[in-house]
Every structure is written in structure tokens, then in C-alpha cells.
Amino acid sequence: MMKDNYRIASYCHIKNNEISLNGALIFKGEGPFKTFIKMAYQHFAVDYPKFFKMDNLSKLAFMAGDVLLKHEKVSPEQEENIAIVFSNRASSLDTDRKHQESIQDVTAYYPSPAVFVYTLPNICIGEISIKYKLYSENSFFIFDAFNPDYLFEYSSSILDSGKAEKVLCGWVDFDEENYEAFIYLVSREGSFIHSTEEIKRLY
Amino acid sequence: MNNTYLSHNNIVSSFGFDSQAAVVNIKNEVSGLQLVDNPKMLPEPFYSSLIPAEKTRSVFETLNPQQEYTRLEQILLVSLERVIKKSQLELNDRVGLIISTTKGNIDVLSEDSPFHKNRAYLGELGKIVQSFFGFKTEPIVVSNACVSGILAVAIAKRFISQGRFDHVFIASGDLVTPFILSGFHSFQALSPTLCRPYCKTRSGINIGEVAASALVTRSDANLAEEAVKILGDASCNDANHISGPSRTGEGLYRAVRSALSEAGLVSEEIDYISAHGTATSFNDEMEAIAFDRLGMQKTPLNSLKGYFGHTLGASGLMEAIIGMHSLHQNTLFTSKGFQELGVSKPINVITETTPRELKTFLKTASGFGGCNAAVIFQKLQK
Numbered sequence: 387m388m389k390d391n392y393r394i395a396s397y398c399h400i401k402n403n404e405i406s407l408n409g410a411l412i413f414k415g416e417g418p419f420k421t422f423i424k425m426a427y428q429h430f431a432v433d434y435p436k437f438f439k440m441d442n443l444s445k446l447a448f449m450a451g452d453v454l455l456k457h458e459k460v461s462p463e464q465e466e467n468i469a470i471v472f473s474n475r476a477s478s479l480d481t482d483r484k485h486q487e488s489i490q491d492v493t494a495y496y497p498s499p500a501v502f503v504y505t506l507p508n509i510c511i512g513e514i515s516i517k518y519k520l521y522s523e524n525s526f527f528i529f530d531a532f533n534p535d536y537l538f539e540y541s542s543s544i545l546d547s548g549k550a551e552k553v554l555c556g557w558v559d560f561d562e563e564n565y566e567a568f569i570y571l572v573s574r575e576g577s578f579i580h581s582t583e584e585i586k587r588l589y
Numbered sequence: 590m591n592n593t594y595l596s597h598n599n600i601v602s603s604f605g606f607d608s609q610a611a612v613v614n615i616k617n618e619v620s621g622l623q624l625v626d627n628p629k630m631l632p633e634p635f636y637s638s639l640i641p642a643e644k645t646r647s648v649f650e651t652l653n654p655q656q657e658y659t660r661l662e663q664i665l666l667v668s669l670e671r672v673i674k675k676s677q678l679e680l681n682d683r684v685g686l687i688i689s690t691t692k693g694n695i696d697v698l699s700e701d702s703p704f705h706k707n708r709a710y711l712g713e714l715g716k717i718v719q720s721f722f723g724f725k726t727e728p729i730v731v732s733n734a735c736v737s738g739i740l741a742v743a744i745a746k747r748f749i750s751q752g753r754f755d756h757v758f759i760a761s762g763d764l765v766t767p768f769i770l771s772g773f774h775s776f777q778a779l780s781p782t783l784c785r786p787y788c789k790t791r792s793g794i795n796i797g798e799v800a801a802s803a804l805v806t807r808s809d810a811n812l813a814e815e816a817v818k819i820l821g822d823a824s825c826n827d828a829n830h831i832s833g834p835s836r837t838g839e840g841l842y843r844a845v846r847s848a849l850s851e852a853g854l855v856s857e858e859i860d861y862i863s864a865h866g867t868a869t870s871f872n873d874e875m876e877a878i879a880f881d882r883l884g885m886q887k888t889p890l891n892s893l894k895g896y897f898g899h900t901l902g903a904s905g906l907m908e909a910i911i912g913m914h915s916l917h918q919n920t921l922f923t924s925k926g927f928q929e930l931g932v933s934k935p936i937n938v939i940t941e942t943t944p945r946e947l948k949t950f951l952k953t954a955s956g957f958g959g960c961n962a963a964v965i966f967q968k969l970q971k
Contacts, residue, residue, distance in 0.1 A: 470826075477693075477711050477732055482768075486698040489771045495632070502772035503832045503957060506691060508733045512958035515826040521843055523824050524960050525740065528711040528730035536729060543747040549823060549847065 392545055393576030395552075397588050398454040400446060400567040407457055408577075409588075419565055423449060430456075439500065440513060441481045442565070447472065447510035447558040448517070450567040454554070455518055458571055462519040469523035469550035470511045471541055472569070476561035477507045477528050510558060523550050532557045532568070534585040541572045541580070557589075591807055593746045595966060596816040597675040598803040598910045601668045601762075602897060603638040606648055611799075611896075611907075612914045615922050616942055620896050622783055622795055631770040636783055638797035638897050639765060640664055659694050659704055661764050662714065664800035666721055669760040672802040673722060677811055678756055685754035686728045688715050689741040689761035691902040693732075696766045718760060726754070732902070735865070735956030736824060737761065738801065739905025742964050743822035745805035755807055762800035763901035769796055776832070778869055784899075786866030786892035786924060787873045787938050789931030794867050797898025801907035815917035817966040820949075821852030827959035834871050838879025840961035841953060845883055848963040854949065856884050859965070861921060861950040863912040866892020867899050868926070872955060877932035886935045889945070895925025905954040909964065916947045916968045 399406045403422045405413040413429050415422040423445050427437060432452060440448060451470075460466055481504040488496045503509060508526040515524070523544055527536065541553040556569030568589050572580050578588065603621035604610040614621065621638035642660060649663040652670055665688075678684060693711045697704040707713060715728030729748075731741045738761045745757035763769070773779050773794060780793035805819070806812075825847065827840035835841075849856060862885065864876055880886065893908050900907060915922055921943040930938065948968050955961045 475710065475712055479709060482692075482695060482698060482709070485772060486695075486768060489767055490700055492628075492632070495771075497771040497775040499772075499776045499832070502775055505768075505772065506732070506734045506957050508956075508958040508960060509831050512826060512831045512960070515828045515959060516830070519828045521825050521828050521839060524733060524826050524958070525731065525744065525824065526733045528715070528732055529727070530712040530716070533727070536727075539751045539753050540744070540747060543751045547747070547750070547851065549851075 392542065392572050392580035393574065394578035394580050394584065395571045395573040395576035396454050396457055397570035398450045400450050401565065405453060407453060419563060434517060441504035443478060443480060443507065443558065443560040444504065444510040444513045446560055446565050446567050448513050450558065450569045451514040451554060454569060454571060460518055465519060467522050467550045468520050468552045468554055469544050470514060470520065471525050471537065471553055471555045472511055472558050473527040473529050473533065473537060474507060474557060474559035475530060476559055478505050480560045481505050532589060534582045534589065538582045538585060545572065591750065593749050593805060593807050593819045594812055594816050595742060595819055595909065595913060596804045596806055596813045597672045598813065599668045599671045600907050600910055601640060601664045601800040603640055606667060607671065608910055608914060612911060615896055615911060616920065618923050618925060618942060620783065620925055622797065622898055630767055631774060635770060635779055636795040637765050640798055659697065659708060661694050661762055662717055665718060665760045665762045668800040668802040669718065669758060672758060672804055676804050680722060680724050682725045683755040684724065685726050685748055685757040686719055686724045687741045687745055687757055687759045688718060688728055688730045689737040689759060689902050689906060691732060691734060691737060691763050692769065695768045696764060734958050734960055735901055736905060736954040736960045736962040737902040738907065739909060739952050739954045739964055740824055740962045741906060742805060742819065742909060743824065743962065746819050746822060749805065749807050757805045758802065759805065759906060760802045761903040761906045763798065763903055765796050765798045780868060783926055784868035784894050785926035786868040786894050787930065787932055787936065788927045789929040791868040791873065791931055793869055795898035797900050799897055799900045799903045799907050801903045801910055803906060803910060815913050817913045817916060817968055820965045820967050821848040822964040823847030824960060824962040827961065829959055831959060832957055834875035834955060838875045838882060840959060841876060841879040841955055842882050844961045844963040845951065845953065848965050852965045854965065859885065859888055859949055859951045860947045861915065862888050862890040863908050863950060863952045864890050864892050865954045866894055868894055874932050877934040877936050880936055881934035887937050889921050889937050889939050891922055891924035891939045905952065909952045912950045912952055913966060916950060919944060919947050921945050
């Protein structure tokens with residue numbers, strides 16, 4: 387199998403209250419993340435009530451995934467073997483801090499399972515897998531900064547070994563009020579070459 | 590196709606500072622779990638296996654640390670140092686470093702911690718391990734819930750097969766912290782007694798702590814005598830629920846199928862399963878359903894949670910290491926805590942330490958987020 391034969395079919399950015407698909411702005415919202423992401427949910431008529439139970443990281447990753455997979459006409463009715471490989475810097479620290487607050491003071495001790503379950507970064511992969519019925523490969527990496535090199539090699543290895551047909555790959559980070567998603571779909575077909583340089587350029 | 594091996598290894602646990610200490614105790618059916626009554630950890634008593642902090646510090650001091658390190662960093666560094674030494678490898682740009690952890694230094698978020706809160710970033714933990722030993726390559730931190738430890742082995746193999754590295758060191762660990770205990774307690778998942786995986790009377794998880802380290806390599810030079818070949822690996826999602834396991838065991842079933850397919854084996858060729866077995870009602874039931882669907886009802890199986898509790902991001906690697914020693918000693922280890930089958934499908938839980946010729950074993954794990962992972966290992970031909 388030729389390693390360089392893979393392509394990037396589509397990519398999606400979410401940052402600074404904007405969502406873009408393949409480089410073109412498709413939605414602009416306002417306010418803090420909570421307001422912005424709700425506006426986006428309404429704008430794209432996501433209609434998925436579980437969304438409102440998610441933590442910030444999962445909302446961010448889910449929205450990016452939903453925009454991209456819809457565009458790629460991926461549907462839960464037709465099963466596809468799409469691996470999900472995500473990475474970030476802050477892991478689930480946004481929610482970790484909330485859980486820590488709930489146990490810091492023994493006189494105000496109120497840990498909640500609904501919060502605790504989100505103290506793992508890979509939960510956002512689970513959320514996308516549930517919506518799109520993806521029974522596929524999962525990996526969540528933590529890097530100091532976006533690392534196209536490792537992501538490129540890891541996605542290529544999953545495709546080379548035939549463990550998945552496509553890989554939904556990228557960066558989903560939420561820390562304090564700073565957030566950024568950049569995800570892309572690696573496939574056999576697409577307009578962009580799958581290479582470290584091209585991933586860097588699209589990022 | 591090139592071979593990849595799981596080789597030199599170390600386990601830091603309540604039993605001691607090497608794999609052998611853990612293996613000897615398991616062989617003698619001794620559990621490291623004890624009742625801990627410490628309201629600073631959890632308002633009520635709980636069962637756990639803890640690594641003694643004072644002893645760790647004195648062992649760690651022999652490495653001549655030049656700054657303050659957290660307790661997690663100390664056990665990771667102690668564990669990994671021993672594996673690096675045994676490997677006799679030079680840490681050049683062909684050598685990778687993977688850190689497997691679910692929560693890393695999460696205890697620094699507490700107001701009582703003397704360390705800066707930035708230490709909670711997992712990338713910081715990676716950099717600390719990297720610079721302590723002088724790794725030349727950027728560390729890869731894997732944080733994928735309770736499959737992290739075994740997934741790390743698969744990831745190491747994949748980077749090696751891609752030609753990126755010749756050797757990858759994995760260091761895995763998580764601490765027992767108020768953060769973790771309170772969370773599992775809020776799920777009502779903590780057992781008030783010693784955990785009893787797959788047993789009728791099981792009542793939940795014990796949380797424990799270990800640091801486990803190992804070398805994954807494509808070179809057959811200077812392999813550990815217990816080294817095994819990594820034949821196949823996979824991870825699959827349940828696509829069902831973020832905290833509840835699938836009722837059909839779908840993700841685990843698919844992960845094992847995929848790993849078998851890569852290994853070129855059928856399920857009857859697996860001599861032993863080192864399963865996840867957390868002793869929660871739903872997890873153990875899910876596994877039994879998956880193994881039943883796989884036709885592995887008769888394959889001897891154990892969960893090692895009865896010795897260490899659930900050791901989170903380290904569990905998959907630690908249990909794979911115990912599995913390779915099990916193969917090397919041609920011995921099936923008892924699934925501690927089990928009395929009477931308490932799952933709806935037949936599985937063959939190991940009830941006493943049994944000598945048995947073993948060639949191949951399967952390690953599985955499942956975790957929050959619906960993730961499952963499976964890796965198949967084979968003993969080397971003598």
C-alpha cells in the first residue's frame with residue numbers, strides 16, 4: 387500500500403466565535419463560549435438534546451465533528467469505519483477544575499457523576515461515536531502544542547494496517563475561556579494531500 | 590512483516606519496586622488491597638492498594654533528583670529508570686517515549702498541594718519524564734480512560750511499524766486521590782468490600798495505584814527472558830453510552846475480532862485472557878457477553894483487580910506485564926476474589942494457581958467514553 391496515497395477530504399475550524407469549513411466561514415456567533423456554541427447549535431439545527439448535557443470540550447469537539455461529518459454525508463444509518471484520533475493540550479482540565487471545586491471543602495462536598503464522567507478527554511470521542519454510530523478505533527493524545535507530525539504518522543498507520551477506512555483527526559482544546567478546534571477527515575479521496583506540510587498549512 | 594516485542598518491564602506497586610515482587614505475590618494469591626480509613630482521602634473507609642510514600646522517596650533519592658518531584662513523578666521515574674537500565678539502549682532519535690495516564694498530577698489542583706497548578710497539564714508530566722532521562726524525541730501522552738495502558742502498547746507498535754521509532758519506552762501511572770475516589774463514589778461504583786470480579790456477590794470497584802513501565806521494540810537483541818511478540822491490536826468504541834458499557838459488548842467484541850484478525854489467529858488459539866474485570870455489575874456482564882459472542886467461554890480468564898484494585902491508566906500495561914510473566918512461568922494465576930459465577934454467560938474464571946503450557950494470551954480493557962482495547966501476545970520460540 388502506498389503511504390502517500392491518502393487525502394484530506396474536508397477540514398473544520400472552530401475558534402474566536404467562528405466556524406469554518408474547508409477554509410470558508412460558515413457561521414459567526416458572539417458572546418462567551420456557552421452562548422456562542424448554543425447559537426451554533428441552533429443555526430445548524432443540530433437537534434440532539436444530549437448536547438446540553440455535555441461539558442465544554444465535548445460540545446466543542448461534537449460541533450466540529452457534526453459539521454464535518456454532515457458535510458461528508460456520513461450518517462448513522464450507514465455504518466462506516468471511521469477512526470477518531472484527537473489531541474489537545476489541556477486534556478479535560480476545564481471539567482477537572484469543576485470536579486475539584488466540588489470536593490475541595492469538606493463542609494461543601496458535592497461531587498457529581500454528571501461532572502466526573504467528563505474528567506477524561508476521550509469522552510468527546512465517545513459523544514461523536516454515539517451520534518454517528520462509529521464502532522471504530524479511538525485514541526486521545528496530549529501534546530504541548532498541535533503536533534501534525536505525530537498525528538500524520540498515527541493516522542497513516544491506522545489506514546495502512548486496514549484498521550479503519552477513514553480517520554477523523556485533529557486538535558480540540560478547551561482551557562479557561564480559550565478554545566480551539568481544528569479537525570480533518572483523512573480518506574482515500576479528497577482535494578488535499580495528506581502530509582505533515584499540508585496539515586500545517588490548513589491549520 | 591516485522592516483529593514487535595514487549596520486553597523489559599517494571600511494576601512499582603504496594604508489593605515492591607519490581608515486576609517480580611508483584612508476580613510472586615499473585616502466584617501466592619496474596620492481595621495488596623487493604624482497608625484505608627483516611628477522611629482526607631474519602632469521608633468513609635475504602636479498600637485500596639497504595640504505594641508506600643516514604644519508601645518511594647528513599648528509593649527515588651538514589652536517582653539523585655535535582656528538584657522537587659510529585660509522588661506520581663517519583664513512581665514513574667523509579668519504574669522507568671529500571672527499564673531503561675535493563676534495556677541498555679542509548680536514548681537517541683530512534684527511541685520514543687509514551688506516557689499513559691488518565692489524570693496525571695491531578696492532586697496538584699487541591700489547595701493543599703505544594704506544587705504549582707500548572708503541573709496538572711499532562712504535557713508538563715511528559716516533559717518532566719523526558720528531561721529527567723534525556724529523551725531526544727517529544728513525549729507522546731496517551732489519555733484514553735481505562736484503556737490507556739494497553740492502548741499505549743498498540744500505539745507504540747504502530748509508531749514502530751510506521752518507521753518512526755525502533756524502540757518505545759512506555760511509562761504508565763495514576764495515583765489514588767480524593768479526586769478519583771470522590772468521582773467513583775459519586776457513581777456509587779466503589780465496593781465497600783474487597784472487589785470480586787465476575788462473582789455473584791460482586792459489589793463494585795476498589796481503586797489502587799501502580800506505576801508500570803515497559804519497552805516495546807522491533808529489535809530481538811537483548812530481549813528480556815519473559816519477552817513476548819505483539820501479534821495484533823485494536824481499539825473499538827461501543828457507540829452506545831459515555832459511562833455505561835454496551836449491553837451487547839459490541840466494542841469489546843469488535844476490538845478482539847480485529848486484533849485476532851491482525852494476529853492471524855482464531856479465538857480457540859488464545860490460551861489465556863487477561864480481562865478487565867472491574868467488579869462492577871455492568872462491566873463484568875458486558876465482558877461475559879462479548880467473550881461468549883467470541884466463542885471464548887472455555888478460555889481461562891482472570892481479572893487482576895483483586896490484587897491491586899483498578900489502577901486506571903496503568904492497569905492495561907501492568908496487567909499485560911503480569912500476563913507475559915504468566916506465559917513465561919507457564920502458570921495461570923487465580924482471579925482473586927471470585928467465588929461463584931455472577932454473569933449471565935459462561936466464562937472460565939481461573940480459581941486456583943494452575944501450571945499450564947501457555948503460548949498466547951489476550952489482554953483486554955474497557956473504559957468510560959465507550960472505549961475498548963485488545964492486544965494479543967505470543968511467547969517467543971525457544
